Amino acid sequence: MESKDQRRRSDRARTAILTAATEAVAELGYAKTSIEGIAARAGVGKQTIYRWWPSKGAVVLEALTADQQDVEWPDTGDLTADLHLVLRATVDEFADGGTSATLRALMIDMQQDEALSEQVLTRVLGPQLAATKRRLESARRAGQVADGIDLDVAVEIIFGPIYHRWILRTHPFDQAYADTLTTLAVRALGAP
Amino acid sequence: MESKDQRRRSDRARTAILTAATEAVAELGYAKTSIEGIAARAGVGKQTIYRWWPSKGAVVLEALTADQQDVEWPDTGDLTADLHLVLRATVDEFADGGTSATLRALMIDMQQDEALSEQVLTRVLGPQLAATKRRLESARRAGQVADGIDLDVAVEIIFGPIYHRWILRTHPFDQAYADTLTTLAVRALGAP
DNA sequence: ACTTCAACGAGACGGACCGTATCGTCTCGC
DNA sequence: GCGAGACGATACGGTCCGTCTCGTTGAAGT
Secondary structure, eight states: OOSOOGGGOOHHHHHHHHHHHHHHHHHHOSTTOOHHHHHHHHTOOHHHHHHHOSSHHHHHHHHHHHTOOOOOOOOOSOHHHHHHHHHHHHHHHHHSHHHHHHHHHHHHHHTTOHHHHHHHIIIIIHHHHHHHHHHHHHHHHTTSSOTTOOHHHHHHHHHHHHHHHHHHOOSOOSHHHHHHHHHHHHHHHSOO | OOSOOGGGOOHHHHHHHHHHHHHHHHHHOSTTOOHHHHHHHHTOOHHHHHHHOSSHHHHHHHHHHHTOOOOOOOOOSOHHHHHHHHHHHHHHHHHSHHHHHHHHHHHHHHTTOHHHHHHHIIIIIHHHHHHHHHHHHHHHHTTSSOTTOOHHHHHHHHHHHHHHHHHHOOSOOSHHHHHHHHHHHHHHHSOO
16 A cells, blocks of 8 residues: 555645635636645645645545535425525525635536546535435425425426526526525425 | 738638537547647647637537537427427437537536636527527416516526536436426426 | 738747656654 | 654656747739
């Protein structure tokens, strides 16, 4: 085996790198952020980055997940109200510049990096989608979601439009949108 | 003004460049495709590319739109049937490697190139979304879409899930998906 | 037919980053 | 303390960028 003794890892360097990565992406955008730039900004040799991360995307992903808490789904028994709450919170989060730029960046690199794609999916997007599916299962038990509906598609009916508008910027991305989308999604899912 | 005399433009070079760009993206993927690579493949000086296009994205965009016909919406009077048809066709088109890789690539570059973003939106995505909205207006007149529904959001309810699954690859992207999605979308839009 | 002039193919150029390979130096675990 | 391995720093060969020349070619204007 080679150099992977976590015990000897410098936490000062690790923290400096993650901080520098976050700052660089926020400041320059993902495309113009380079490994060399992160290293210089962090006051670190670039080899130290290559020693612990395989790619720029991996560094940025860890920087993103380092300081994030999972979005938890409420379950008050009222699907419409809970959905409304979550969509408004999601719009807020995505409208924010920092997290938004980073996540957008990762979704870019996912398209050309298989390993990173899997990481982002399992560590960031997957849990969110799974939590949503769980909430929908609960709603179905309560008779608020029609039987026979494919819940994976139901999740996409909810978040697909969000991502669509967030990525393409076709229309305003605001609270009013969260409201409208909530109504339509509930119409799609609800038992008649 | 300087060098913009379209009359003197070599059509041989232009065609060779667009063909080479399409091939290169299909073969290497967008990220590994370079302007130099396209020039070499086309048997062309790279200055000839820089003379007529501002960026790699612009070349690829023109290569994509060169040989594409707009997806037209049928209007048989039956929204469900028409929607079903279009979604199946869309899934087919997106599942295809060639067009898919190119469009995916453009959506990547849109995130970091303002001008390109506008071009892709107005020349590729926009017309598709507008056509969909028109079909929904027709359906609303026929009483198949409830009054008061925001048609821009309605369009996103339809295509948002498609893009979501296509980009993130969370679940199989096939005809069965088109079927399921059709059902849910119609539920969301339909008058009770 | 002849002139003319911009587009053409080719490729040199400086610069930015890539990812790898070594330098001494520092520091942690034994 | 001693040794191993991570550290900051930096040199290296590559690739590609975008700009800038070269002659050469070929179509428009006379």
